[in-house]
């Protein structure tokens with residue numbers, strides 16, 4: 001079958017769904033979580049961290065372009081530490097995830113808790129559009145303009161604002177941990193001197209800058225269907241897979257063409273050590289919304305094999321960048337004085353080993369590497385064995401950067 005009829009059928013299907021969803025707009029809106037900023041009594045601290053015996057405070061940070069982001073602060077672990085506070089570590093989640101992602105397993109298994117109990121001063125980022133960072137000084141989530149951004153803005157505005165806040169509050173350089181999109185943001189932002197000067201060293205889980213070897217069957221089919229462009233064309237700017245619309249979009253991509261019984265594996269690759277009996281609990285929090293433009297930018301990377309700014313099309317590129325093509329982020333601009341550690345997996349269908357190698361080759365200093373053959377994309381944050389497999393190694397790396405502690 002030719003591509004055009006498939007695309008047409010797909011577009012009609014989406015338009016049909018859009019009509020249905022509009023009719024059920026009120027119900028869908030009520031069902032979609034994260035439609036308003038959570039009160040401080042209902043944030044990550046109150047739900048996930050304080051109940052387990054950890055100190056935690058919520059902070060609101062405004063970006064240069066007016067988004068209101070929430071950041072959580074866990075100053076120490078369950079044991080009180082007296083006067084000394086450890087060095088700040090900042091955790092940056094991935095796409096369709098939020099700061100909750102670092103606290104979803106038990107206190108012995110989750111990186112956020114483990115770092116606090118290891119003596120770090122833990123700070124947790126939440127990017128715009130997630131359930132925890134849904135505010136803006138003038139826009140609401142119903143405005144198209146609220147969703148007019150991609151990971152480029154997450155790097156330029158969100159990361160700069162959150163890291164700047166932690167840096168000035170703690171008066172200390174920061175240990176950075178990012179997963180997936182949190183590594184794209186970091187690698188883009190670290191090419192900018194105003195961000196990297198605040199970073200002590202960085203641990204990148206499932207590092208992504210290039211995406212053209214991606215093997216995820218679900219993502220490749222969505223790219224082939226031009227899902228990103230179709231959604232933008234029909235005016236869907238928010239991607240929320242908790243809404244009826246979002247669920248129907250997933251269904252349309254799966255629709256008899258692949259085994260989506262295990263949707264997580266179809267998207268991220270086989271995860272060896274995922275706790276299946278905890279799925280209902282994970283689903284209380286994730287997935288979080290993101291923007292269709294962000295998906296569009298990621299799909300541009302898959303199509304073009306570049307790590308570059310958003311492609312607006314030739315004419316708009318000339319207006320935005322003064323060139324026909326969007327400028328690339330130059331990984332060689334990341335100073336070789338910045339120590340980097342990377343953890344990546346052989347079963348990861350998103351951060352493919354070939355793409356990770358290309359990233360490593362373009363960096364000026366060679367990062368420390370931890371390769372785990374059987375690990376998929378989600379294992380690096382959710383594996384029930386990640387403490388032994390990954391986090392011990394990561395913490396040892398941070399400690400080797402001049403910070404020794406008795407904890």
Ligand SMILES: *[C@@H]1O[C@H](CO)[C@@H](O)[C@H](O)[C@H]1NC(C)=O
Nearest residue numbers: 106109275276277278281384
């Ligand atoms: C998996 O999740 C269940 C349900 O929350 C929990 O009881 C169990 O301890 C978890 N298993 C591991 C190995 O963490």
